[in-house]
Amino acid sequence: MLRLPVLVAGLPEVVSGEGHLSSPVRWVHVTELLDPASFLEGGELILTTGMPHPEDPTLLRAYVDQLADIGAAGLVIELGRRYQQVPADLVHACRSRDLPLIVLHREVRFIDVTQTVHALLLDAQGELLRRAQRVQDTFRALTLRRAEPGEIVEAAAELTGCPVILENLVHHAVHCAPAGRPIGQVLSAWPRRSYGTPTPDHTAPSGPEEWLVAPLEHGGSRWGRLVMLPDENDPVIGPEHVMVLEHAATALTLTRLSGRTRWDRAAHETALRDLIERRHRTATEARTRAESLGLPVTGHRLIALLIRAGSSAPREGFGDALAARLAGAGIRALVGGLRPGVVGVLIALARASAWQPTAERVGRFAREELGEDAVVAVGPGVTDLDQVARSFADAEQVLEAVRPGRSDRPFHVTSDIGLPELLYAIRADVRVQRYVDRRLGRLIEHDERHDGDLVATLRHYLAEAGNKSAAAKRSGLSRQAFYHRLRTIERLLGHDLESGPQRTELHVAIMALEAVTERSTADGDGRAAPAS
Known part of the structure; x- marks a missing residue:
């Protein structure tokens, strides 16, 4: 107000209450009454010429006490009509109550002051109402389209330009919208700072850093809280910040009641994916998160x-x-x-x-x-x-x-991965399937055509490291029958089963076949369809 031309013309001088010049002015009153507190509600700036002011210092102090007790924003006295200079007793009384006292050294039209200030106040209130409607519409839309909690937190940060953090009951930062700041800076030493910030019963500043904190609860049961960190350049928390945080808190509660959101799991999933995909800009940011x-x-x-x-x-x-x-x-x-x-x-x-x-x-x-x-x-x-x-x-x-x-x-760990596991891991690779087809294709086709089990016979033989007697016993066949099948296998595949290298190739092919058929469709009697 003191910067407005209508007051600058009066050469204003602040003679007390300098520390309260940032106090908001709710309204401006022109009054010469000695008991103005009867019609004040707090936050008013009083304009007076001082005409009815008493000479008695006691009555002057009582007048100032009334203004200070009701929470008046300040007192403006115009010199010239009653005073040529402000009484020392009045200055002393205002200073003792830390009430802003402004002296106008030139005359101004009080009507011009009230009209100017009230027009500004009404415009500001209208803008606040319009912004309140926009905030309400924003969070209503997020709620109706069942937005995720992170989107609601981001919206609160965008509307205020301040970092906003959603916490659970053990002070974990479930979602963080840093509002353009490095997330490592916002969440630095978070558990210590958060535990040092009490949760008020309603949305209000709290803790040594003056965080704005909104408790999140339903049916008398608290389930978390929403925290807004002050803007670094303008740390004052105003009614608009409170309004945004309360609307965000309501939207979060409604989203939680819908039963869709797993709060902690969603935050953990995001954190894990960020680590796996290396999305963090710095190591400090990753550690802080x-x-x-x-x-x-x-x-x-x-x-x-x-x-x-x-x-x-x-x-x-x-x-x-x-x-x-x-x-x-x-x-x-x-x-x-x-x-x-x-x-x-x-x-x-x-x-x-x-x-x-x-x-x-x-x-x-x-x-x-x-x-x-x-x-x-x-x-x-x-x-x-x-x-x-x-x-x-x-x-x-x-x-x-x-x-x-x-x-x-x-x-299981990496040392558990042998050749069978390796082949299983790459079973979808076409080169593996082609290898199986080249080495075992004729044998698989023969079994399909004749309802045979030559593949199983070869598997038993290779599993026993070429010990025919042990393999025959394992197959439940006589030696003669088993030997006959081995000769048939050698003829169909064109391989010498006594050859170490060729036996190794077939053994790899058998293991690859087992891996490949894991993902193939089984036929009626349980045998897997041949790879192609």
Whole structure:
């Protein structure tokens, strides 16, 4: 107001209350009454010529006390009519109550001041109402189209230009919209800062950094909170910030009540994908994001696991159940679905502790929940988030190589991958299928045409490392019958089964056939269709 031309013309001088010049002015009143508090509500700026002011210092102090007690924004006195200079008692009284006192050294038309200021106030209120409508429309639209929580948080950040964070009850930053700031800066030391910021009963500034905090609750039960960090350039929290955060909190609560969103799992899934796909701009950003979700990094060994459901689809809520099981055991982890049928887990363990017991725990739980054909693959432990992507890549290779239901081990690592597993992993490669067809095609066709079992005979022979007697016994055939079949095999394939190199080629072909037929359609009697 003091910068408005209508007041600048009066040569205003601030003689007390300099620290409160940023206080908002709700209205302007011109009054010469000595008891104005009876019609004030707080936030008004009082204009007076001082004509009725008493000479008695006690009455002057009582007048100032009334204004300060009601919360008046300040007192403006125009010199010339009553005073040539402001009484020292009035200045002293205003200073004792820290009430802004402004002296106008030239006359101004008070009507011009009130008209100008009230027009500005009404325009501002109208704009605030228009912005309030836009904010309401924005969050209503997000709610109606069932937007994800991250979209609602992003909208709140865009509307205010301030970072907004959605937290769960254990102060994990489930979603963060940094509003253009580096996310590493926004979430730096997040658990410590968050725990040091109490949650008020209603939307209000809180904590040493004056965060604006909105509790998230329904039916009297609190399930999280929404936090807005002040703007670095303009840290003042205004009514518009409160309005936006409250609308966002309502939208989030309605989204949660719809039952669609798995809050923690969605945040963990995003964090895991960001690490696997190396989306973070800096190592600090990656570490800060992980720690804000409760995963310690510094001084810990990180273990990447992939869980495949096998023949049955993972039951609803498997990730939540696994996360709860790990948390109950005091194990810090990120758990989230990475693609249909596959759940990813990143576990943080003290570097000196063994990782195998935790992997066994996950493997046993996966088999209990997903069936015996569930597979758990473990990547090598790493000590840096930059290495997590490589660890998950190694676990992916193990996952691709292990056949469902073919092992009773609770988990698998890269050292478990032998030739059969390697062939299984690349079974879809056309070159593998062609190799099988070149080496075994005639034998497979003969079995199909004559309803024979020469492929099984060759498999038994190779499995016994060329020991014909043991292979015959394994096949349940007499030696003569078994030898006759071997000669038929040699004739059809044009191979010498006594040759070590040729036997090796056929053995590889047999193992590749088993891998290839895993993905082929079985015929009526259970034998797999030949590869082509």
